[in-house]
Amino acid sequence: MPTCPFGPIGGPLMSTTVASHPGAVAEPAPHTHPEPGFLRKYVFSVDHKVIGIQYGITALVFLFLGFSLIALMRWQLAYPGQPIPVIGRLLEWMLGPEMASQGIMSPDLYNSFGAMHGTIMIFLGVVPLAVGAFGNYLVPLQIGAPDMAFPKLNAASYWCYFVGGVVMLASFFIPGGAAKSGWTSYSPLAVIADMAHRWDGQTFWLLGMVILITSSLLGSINIITTIIQLRAPGLDWMRLPFFVWAQLVTSFILLLAFPPLQAAGLMQFMDNVVGTSFFLPSGLVVAGQPLEVSGGGSALLWQHLFWFLAHPEVYVLILPAMGIVAEIIANNTRKPLWGYKSLVYGSMAIGFISFLVWAHHMYLTGMGQTISTFFQTTTMLISIPSVIILTALLVSLWGGSIRFNTPMLFALSFLPMFGIGGLTGLPLGLGATDIQLHDTYYVIGHFHYVVAPGTIFALFAGIYYWYPKVTGRMMNEFWGRVHWAISLLCMNLIFLPMFIQGLEGMHRRMYDGGATYAAAEGVAGLSQLALKLNVSISHAAWLLGLAQIPFIVNFFWSIRHGRKAESDNPWCATTLEWATPTPPPHGNFPEPVAVYRGPYEYSVPGRPRDYLMQHEPDQA
């Protein structure tokens, strides 16, 4: 049986072209309506592919910004109190001397950067890239639909996201600076952090969040409706690519988990601007003065509402990544996914249980042993479907003749990285061990393993994998591997030592990287090793930044100069997006498609090719 010869090094493509639509490469799709102008086509477009690209580019810019914030904070952690070279002066000029006097990061600025790093990475970077970009671009293509169900809502969703992002960024430049109470914005701290300004960074944060939640609401309604209503004939539920399933479950989580945060955000906004006391308990004293508010609010209430979103949000971050990895693994092992149904039911179970685990972030709040016990139980339960999915993906590799191209390398790295992230989460899910580890660098290490070398690697894999569908050209393989190798190394050099620091008790919000704590007398503070690790982690973080240069250059250079993809289906994949012309025209499919088989019919015995596309009818 001949295999698809396009391997890691890029050998000649076999002569068999994609079977179903003849002459797809050369002939442009028949256009019936007149070409719209530049603004309509690329800026205010309602085409899901353009919106997907808009989401993707914007999200990548935000990822870069979010990374830049932490890169600067890492200077302060490694060399506390020393001026940041070059950029420190720039910060002083842009944000004022009270924020970065002499180029030294002030505690307030450190707090702002910390809060905004989390906010930007999660709400403006990873989720818009995973759901907004990949979901928008691929879901209609993979289900054989001409577009999303509501194209105008789709555009509205992107523009809400854009405006929300602008509001967040603008908050750096207002008096008092951006929000500084962590991405979790715990009350009452968030309300009293900046009493001098009513329209402070926190208020901007809340406004930005309300707009972003609106964007996410419009997007998730659109994706769910599209998947349920616009599947091509024959594409029944168990024939959906796993990526589509992952997007469906993710969208349900976004739809139902975000509104409570919207409610909480509105209430904190009222506390901040109107002077209510939803989250302000009686008897608060700020700077020696009793706070003139009615009191009677509940600080715990904020945490409940916040984590009701923010724990499901973790699965919003990870499920699309699993979907991307599943597609790439099936394609590059040339085998059907092992346990497709387990993956589907596992992701549904995750989606459901994710609504029942939120208070495992709150063991230390004194909410009570009974409640803690309930949430410890559900937390242990949710690890089961997560492990099922990871196992299914791992076993899918068994006996495969694996093509180690750049997307596959990133996808393969996802598995152990997510594994480390997941397993280090177990001690945090159990109250007895969480008491030691809560709010330390151990927690930082844990969730970054899930999201950074986990989800972000999967997103890189997806970018390298679907790039030829979007542009018609391949990204450079060599520089892709350089990007992968250095990134993988740096990710581990950054996050592995954090477990050591955390076990030593280094608190996640220490402005000086624990130097004061290490020097404190009479307490078993930090060892010199923990402080030295600060320096090595910072160096690895900056190297990680440099390692993205090959990616950025590759990304833009390949648009015009990359090697041309030999066909519409350069990876010899099975799913419907590869059955469209490249790039797909408005309306996606020149002729209506029907689906005849499951999503991963690779290496079916007795076939002339080692893959059968979903829309290819049986020849016999």
Place this chain on the structure above:
Amino acid sequence: MTHAVLSEEIPYTVEARPDTGLFNAKLGIWLFLASEVMLFGAFFSSYIMLRVGATEWPSGLLSVPMGTFNTFLLASSTITVVMAWFSLRLGDFSKFKLYQGVTVLLAVAFLVVKGFEYRDKLTHYWVRLADGTELTGHIEGRPFNWSTATLHDPAFGLTEIVFHPDAGHAHAAKGEATEAAPVATHHSLKLPVSQIERLESFGPWHNTFLALYFTMTGLHVLHVMGGALVLAYFWGPGSRMWKTDPRRFVNRVEVSGLFWHFVDLVWIFLFPTLYLI
């Protein structure tokens, strides 16, 4: 790329998909309503948590007759909005116009009543004097939403205010009971500004109950406004679609009607929660 071309391209914008029995917008609105249930659900949960944790909970601050009247208005509009859709399905456009118009008017009436209720709260005051006495009542001339800052604002130039305490006694809406109310309460008092330590209206800042009341009904009012705007659009300029694409227009009226039912339903929960218990 015109709107018409686009809608032809996407399947099931008008027809129902056979295996789901839904057209796209109908599924979309149900999903939207699911998220709305979570939004208001979070507020009701917060209400429970805050009330359970409260040491005292005020009652009788709201006018039950006005709330009941508003409940009656919205419940009626739920019926008329169905009648409008049903008339349209029977092809009776003029009856649709009538019922849809009545629905919009009922919505506007609801908002007007709500406006009077808010005004009542924001012209009702709580005052704490320098000797610790706390009083509730009205200020002569019924000024709107004054605060301690207003008293010291040179633009107002106030030296004293005439205060009409509530009937009964100055009740302890905030803090300890005030047994030492200085005078018989149905008389008006002249309070020098210098003696007033703090003045605030019964706005959302006054106590947790009012914070919940203003925030929850305020969000509901936004929903009523949004819904009424959409209904008014389909009554007015949007109704031209009846001539060009009648089936789609019926779908639109149905979908907006579903939203309107939800807005009514929220009020059915808000009314007993805030006014009666």
